Amino acid sequence: APGEDRLPVFFYFHGGGFCIGSRTWPNCQNYCFRLASDLRALVVAPDYRLAPEHRLPAAIHDAVASLEWLRSQAAADPWLAESADLARVFISGDSAGGNIAHHLALRFGSHAGRAALAPLRLRGFVLLMPFFGGTQPTRSEAECPDDAFLNRELNDRYWRLSIPAGATLDHPLVNPFGPESPDLEAAEVDPMLVVVGGRDLLRDRAAEYAARLRGWGKPVELAEFEGQQHGFFTVAPWSEPSGQLMGTIKRFMEDNSAARRRYRGLVRNSPETHRRYRGFAGSSQRVIRGLLGVHRELVEGDRELVGNAPGVRQKMTETCQEFSITAYTIAGLDSIVVARASVVAKEEVTHYNMEVEEQLDVLHRQLEWERGRRAIEAQVTKLSLELVLAHQQDMEVEQRPERHQGLPKTRWYTIIRRPSG
Structure with a gap:
């Protein structure tokens, strides 16, 4: 159907207490990359004017302008018309961006607000740890540690720099339940997903916001991530x-886009569906007659197959004979190949044996030479030992000649030297 392959549009407004931040910051860009990848959505991440140079409601006005810009591009940009499903637009923001999403939900939740954005259709709002405040501190604000990512001193400084001059933290742009804030019980709002972190300074305000709206029958659900601090997903x-958060957002989008679209299509097409049903019922007899005709054709086809059976058998017999001849031919070729392989193998073995015998002869001659060399070395060693012994005996005669008195010196010396002579 037309438009089935187009992507939903997912607006993301960055946080920063209305004083800092940009869609160009690496953490915001990485978060948008994951949104586009996991949600399979066309992500729009507008910047907005920041305080203290531009106090509230400047950021809210810029957010409204970004939605009006998308509406103006619906017909002007062919690529956008082909790629984006403008009937499935979701608004999201974290921290200050969550506050912006709240105000957009109030502005465009009514029938008049929806008509002002046509052909855009807002399907839901995702408020990620929305930046709300009030003159009376909550428990999560009072117990927030000083080393938190967003602590109370930083939170108060952002509000001091961003709220309208002379305003308090109960201003309608800050506190959704302030004395001058709009009556949310009577307001029309599209489905909302409110995300809170268990260790976030803003946890109690966001949880109260979701609980009160849900108590008034609004389509609001709360998703709490235990142990997570402010802005953990960026x-x-x-x-x-963050992966679990992506799954929660994706499920929220599916629940508030595909199911509603199918339901509206069924309601819108119900008269046509009834007419088609009556047409199907009226043509049932024609379908049955057609099936009977097909059955008769199948029976006639079976008879034709039975009549052709003898010819099929003859063809199978001829094929089997050809197969037998081919098998005999292959067997003969195998015999020739085996005989030839045997002759070649014998020649190779004979040649190999000759080479082995030559190598053995060389090794034998080397062994004989080695044996002779070792015999000569043994003889030389023996003679060397005898020479050493004779020398020791000469030294002994020189030192104690009285043991050899009566013998001519030349004689006993000759006798002692004889083994080496």
Whole structure:
């Protein structure tokens, strides 16, 4: 169907207490990359004017302008018309961006607000740890440690720099339940997903926001991530909790786009569906007659096959004979190949034996030479030992000649030297 391959549009407004931040920051870019990858959506991440140079409601006005820009591009940009499903637009923001998403939900939740954005159709809002405040501190604000990513001192400084001059933290742009804030019980809002972190300073305000709206029958659900601090999904966009958040957002989008679209299509097409059903019922007899005709053709086809059976058998017999002849031919070729291989193998073995005998003869001559060399070395060693012994005896005669008195010196010396002579 037309438009089935087009992607939903997912707006993302960055955080930063309305004072800092940009879609060009690496952490915001990485988060948007994961949004586009996991949600299979066309992600739009507008920047907005920041305080203190531009106090609230400047950021809210810029967010409204970004939606109106997308509406103006619906017909002007052919690529956008082909790629984006403008009937499935979701608004999301974290921290200050979550506050912006809240105000957009109030502005465009009514019938008049929806008509002002046509052909855009907002399907849902994702408020990620929305940046709300109030003059009375909550428990999570009072107990927030000083070393938290967003601590109370930093939180108060952002509000001091961003709220309208002379306003308090109960201003409608800050506190959704302030004395001058719109009556949310009577407001029309599209489905909302409110995400909170168990260790976030803003946890209690966001949880109260979701609980009160849900108590008034609004389509709001709360997703709490235990142990997570403020902005965990932009600080570590590829962490396991961030992956779980992606799954939660994707499920929220599917619940509030595909099912509703199918339901509206069924309701819109119900008269046509009834007409088609009556047409099918009226043509049932024709279908049955057609099936009977097919059955008769199958029976006639079976008879034709039975009549042709003898010819098929003859063809099979001829094929078997050809196969037998081919088998005999292959057997004969195998015999020739085996005989030839035997002759070649014998020649190779004879040649190899000759080479082995030559090598053995060389080794034998080397062995004989080695034996002779070792015999000569043994004889030389023996003679060397005898020479050493004779020399020791000469030294002994020189030192104690009285043991050899009565013998001519030349004689006993000759006798002693004889073994080496």
